[in-house]
Amino acid sequence: MAKARAKASKRTGTRKPRARTPKAPKAEPVRLTLSGLRAPPGSHRARIRKGRGPGSGIGKTAGRGGKGQTARSGGQTRPGFEGGQMPLIRRIPKRGFTNPFKQPAQVVNVRHLGKLAEGVEVTPETLFGAGLVRRPDRPVKLLGMGDVQRKFSVKGVTVSASARVKIEQAGGTIAS
Numbered sequence: 685m686a687k688a689r690a691k692a693s694k695r696t697g698t699r700k701p702r703a704r705t706p707k708a709p710k711a712e713p714v715r716l717t718l719s720g721l722r723a724p725p726g727s728h729r730a731r732i733r734k735g736r737g738p739g740s741g742i743g744k745t746a747g748r749g750g751k752g753q754t755a756r757s758g759g760q761t762r763p764g765f766e767g768g769q770m771p772l773i774r775r776i777p778k779r780g781f782t783n784p785f786k787q788p789a790q791v792v793n794v795r796h797l798g799k800l801a802e803g804v805e806v807t808p809e810t811l812f813g814a815g816l817v818r819r820p821d822r823p824v825k826l827l828g829m830g831d832v833q834r835k836f837s838v839k840g841v842t843v844s845a846s847a848r849v850k851i852e853q854a855g856g857t858i859a860s
Contacts, residue, residue: 731835789823794847795830806838832856 714720722831735746745755753759766795784799799814800806812820828846835855843851843858851858 787822789816789825789842790819791825793825793827793829794832794850797826797836798833800836802834807834807840811841826851 732742733740734742735744737743748755753761761767764773777784783844784785796816797806799816800810804810806826808820808822811824817824823842824840825842825844826847827844828848828850832850832854834853835857837856838851838858848858850854
């Protein structure tokens with residue numbers, strides 16, 4: 685049996701230069717008006733009508749596959765259902781307690797205290813007024829990131845150990 689050899693075809697000769705078309709004069713720009721706005725062609729497609737015969741491409745089972753629970757109307761299961769197997773949430777051990785009433789502290793670093801006016805007492809209300817906390821009725825804690833330039837009087841705010849040192853070094857006072 686003779687093997688057919690594939691010959692590599694090579695182009696010979698030079699390429700002809702392409703003929704240049706003369707540039708058309710620039711047309712006047714079209715004015716945009718609200719009444720003239722149109723969606724670009726091809727941007728909207730007609731909705732698919734399922735189960736409308738074999739010619740539609742999505743007839744008969746209408747994309748639901750064969751028989752079974754999911755082929756039926758209303759045949760969905762709830763989230764987390766594993767087909768009757770013991771669900772993961774019930775298999776893993778439960779430990780501890782989560783307090784549903786816990787209110788995590790809103791944190792403010794001491795470097796942001798410069799936004800407060802001179803001589804203003806640092807309270808949850810003044811921090812709220814300066815936009816440093818979201819809610820004045822929730823717990824606030826001062827953290828020690830940054831430097832303190834002025835002395836502050838802190839009242840009604842929890843203070844970390846590093847923030848306490850920095851405020852007291854600047855000559856400020858902390859009341860519980």
